[in-house]
Amino acid sequence: MADHYEVLGVSREASPDEIKTAYRRLARQLHPDVNPGEDAAERFKLVTHAYDVLSDPEQRQRYDMGGDSAFGGAGAGFGGFSDIFETFFGGATGGGARAGRPRSRRERGQDALVRVDLTLGDVVFGVHRDLEVDTAVLCETCQGSCCQPGTQPVTCDICHGSGQVQRTVRSLLGNVVTSQPCTTCQGYGTTIPYPCSSCQGQGRVRARRTVSIDIPAGVETGLRLQLPGSGEVGPAGGPNGDLYLEVTVEPHDVFSRDGDDLLATLEVSMVDAILGTSVTIDSLDGSVDLDLRAGVQSGDVLTIRERGITPLRGSVRGDLRVAVQVVTPAHLDPKSRALVQELAKRTKPGPPHLAEFHPGLFAKLRDKFKR
Template identity: 85%
Template sequence: MADHYEVLGVSREATLDEIKKAYRRLARELHPDVNPGEDASERFKLVTHAYDVLSDPEQRRRYDMGGSDSPFGGAQGGGFGGFGDIFETFFGATGGQRAGRPRSRRERGQDALVRVTLDLGDVVFGAHRDLDVDTAVLCETCQGSCCQPGTTEVTCDICHGSGHVQRTVRSLLGNVVTSQPCGSCQGHGTTIPYPCATCQGQGRVRARRTVSIDIPAGVETGLRLQLPGSGEVGPAGGPNGDLYIEVTVTPNEVFSRDGDDLLATLEVSMSDAILGTTTTIESLDGPVDLEVRAGVQAGDVLTIKGRGITPLRGTQRGDLRVGVHVVTPTRLDAKERALIEEFAKKTKAPAPHLAEFHQGLFAKLRDRFRNA
């Protein structure tokens, strides 16, 4: 059997465009309506079959690996299997899809998006929400059949159930048969003489439903959680799309987030900073005892282990880090001022001076200390 590449006059490295151009040129020359000679007819069969094989990536791969085929066997129908593509080849028809099975009415539904607002406590511990979602749901009247109860689809009398109709077009190459979706049944192969009155033959209706979701700890603003199969039902009762939950976390007046840690600011009086003290603070977990050591400095960080946020994909909670802000009194009576002056004389504190710069708490909590 002749080599397909030699039949088309192209190299084995030829691109698909080069193969198409070679086929068009030879088909115009050898088509029976143009060249009625018996030899031309046989060559046209070979050219057509060679094009069918080399224009299909999988068939070409098998052929290049040494597989054999016959230009006159199988589905090629006596060597003229390429005639179904001639219209597309010569006139640039788009779509690239031959007539096949009827198109199903059932299609996958669209995805849906719902936004949920959480507070910082929900981020720390996780939350449960019952969300109202307005989407397409299965029609309860027809259960997705699209037909009025007691009726069914009927075979289209135009395409006889194939979903496609054939038309004969006269061209320079003669009569060419083309196939396109049936306009009567829209390619489905069946029609619905009595559509469901509830859904107007769509198999679905718009409705509000409630979706329950457990939101894990550790989420953050902008994160989307996916619930497969909880979106809109498809046309004619097709499979549901997915539901996405987009999270927004509202700012907290006391705590802020730094990765898996929680940040807070503790205002300490000057006397407590000097002498030290124990205090109770209200964390998101409830009351927590916190020891302020004597001599604590403004900007020092007190850490409470395990009182932060549980990572989205983990179990070890972060920490609660409390930055110390020493409050200096601004109004003193005469007696208080005398005591402070006496204290200053006894401690002989150094004069104010510039010290080495430290990238510490103020850089991380600048929003907390901006107005300090």
């Protein structure tokens, strides 16, 4: 008689959990439903008997002291069979196996993903889009029944509508009834003798359709918007999945985004910077008048309230921040140069020098170049 520990492949000091794990691993390999060979059936008997003995503390102690003779050989006792049955079938033993329910042909459709390109103006105000989507839609011929018009599914002759077939397996405890999906009807309990010719019995077809969507203001690149129930229709006319819109915002030539604010750079001539001036700029939602004070400096930031972006979850728009950049002429005609030299004599500017550190100046420059 083989040693029970050798049969299970464990040491004599193995813990109960190690014994149970070894038994389940071997049982999965050797069970008659999985391995119909005669040698496997004999090994399955040995494995099960070894587990019965070693899983019971009292019997294991007696076995360790006196061997296997006290237990009537390999055919005695199969209390551990419930473990293997639960492993394979998850149900009770014997001839009364619970019949499963047939599958439903109607299933939820898959989600769909569509990428949409937006301009910065779309982001500021929000936009309405009609999107063309290539997806699965309900078959207009059969309306999701999967059958040719005038016909209907019929009860499966093999499983009689249960979607399951049973077979009896001879085991050491007698006959064990197992249930498996019916291969004739694929577990649905019905068959379709005359599938719809338009959808080949799927209840849905591929087609292009239009989805209307109002994209809110404040979205940004990478954001996904969910449209529940706007994805693909499911098999047999099942409920639709969801549609996701992935947003990409195209760069703008003039404006850039900083949170809910818009940034821009205003180039000002040296003369206008010295004397001051008024200027009209075109923002994304119309013209805006700006007054530049005399002596405005490069890096100065002019803030125009509520001309930025409406936040995704909010109502107060951000600001438009305009950074001033004074443009120094690179080339002057002799007359202009003489005028500048005369100005230099009158203003008597000092030579260039390092000034006192002003943190605010760097903050302005950071805002200016953050584009």
